[in-house]
Amino acid sequence: MxxxxxxxxxxxxxxxPGRGSIGAWLMALLGLVLFGGFLALVAVQIVPEIRDDLAIRDAAVPAPQVRVTDGRCRSRMFLFQDCEVTLTWRGKDGQGSRKLSYMFVEPHMGSWSVIPMMDPARPGLVSTDLGLERLTNRMLTAAGGVVFAILLIGGLIVAATKGQGKAREVKALSxxxxxxxxxxxxxxxxxxxxxxxxxxxxxxxxxxxxxxxxxxxxxxxxxxxxxxxxxxxxxxxxxxxxxxxxxxxxxxxxxxxxxxxxxx
Incomplete structure (x- = not known):
């Protein structure tokens, strides 16, 4: 012996237990808050913008009466681009504005120029050439982000549940x-x-x-x-x-x- x-x-x-389940549940809660917020952003803002751009992409033309009043892009890990553009215009119904958010995957090669675009038949659906040209990219990026967020949240919950089960096993042995x-x-x-x-x-x-x-x-x-x-x-x-x-x-x-x- x-x-x-x-x-x-x-x-x-x-x-x-070597590692308790409380920390795992806190991580799961943090993941739910962070990535749940991302899912809410996609549902409330990204998806409606993609839907509108799909509706006008074939008929969109440059809109000289629309101005870009604010715009910036942030690059993460060189490939992931996050852009925000604010457009304003004056029409028959008064002044209008729209803030657009774009997420797409593309190597960062410097600044992007933005041209306002619109469908003459639907003047309220203004967009930009930046968003329309990367429409498929935006759709795939949003879909990939949603899948990643759901898998990560699910994985954290499964890990916390598994850890809680192991804690019960340890308690049963004690x-x-x-x-x-x-x-x-x-x-x-x-x-x-x-x-x-x-x-x-x-x-x-x-x-x-x-x-x-x-x-x-x-x-x-x-x-x-x-x-x-x-x-x-x-x-x-x-x-x-x-x-x-x-x-x-x-x-x-x-x-x-x-x-x-x-x-x-």
Whole structure:
């Protein structure tokens, strides 16, 4: 028997999740706010502008009576362009104005010039050559952004739900007689998390922090220390600092010394 296994106390132990679910839910909430706001922007502003440009693109002509009163573009990561243009005009019904927002993917090669455009049959639907020429690009960019936002929000919610489920599993193991066992470290998962495999080939995954390190008991074979119910079941890997289990100072020092680690 490995000295670490012999040094570990045989009694009911309280386990602690390597990474709680509260932080994951906060990240999911932040993602929902940020990317939910983007989805709202697309629905309220981007989609109506694309719809109007689709309606007039075949009949649009330069509109000398329309002026560009404000306009700017911001380039992100060289390829993603975000432009805002404000158009004003005076017609039979008085003065009108419209603020347009464009998002498209294109290498940033300097400033863009803007020519106001309009459909003579529908003078209220003013646009620009910049928007009309990149209409397909804008549509694909908006669609890609929507898909990315939905996938990201969904992924964050799934990760938070998974983390909460793992926390319940840890709570179910706590307070029971647990035995130390060697398990094979099977690598890092997403989240991040550790994957471990017991002697029967069963694999278990547990969320941890990026800075956590497993308690290695046989580096050559890739074996780490874990706790498992005496009657069998899920193997819960322990970290090098033994932060994932409640031990007395004497017990922690004895286990770490058996593993060739200095006491904490």
């Amino acid at each position: 490995h000295p670490v296994l012999a040094a570990f106390p045989r009694r009911p132990l309280t386990l602690k 307070g029971r007689p647990l035995e130390p066992v060697p398990v094979r470290f099977a690598g890092w998962g997403t989240g991040p998390s550790w994957r471990v495999q017991d002697e029967r080939g069963a694999t278990f995954e547990w969320p941890v922090r990026k800075k956590d390190k497993p308690f290695v008991i046989d580096a050559q074979r890739g074996m780490v220390l874990a706790l498992r119910p005496t009657e069998g079941g899920a193997a819960f890997p322990l970290d090098e600092k033994l932060r994932f289990v409640t031990l007395s100072a004497e017990e922690r020092a004895r286990v770490r010394q058996a593993g060739g680690l200095p006491p904490t």
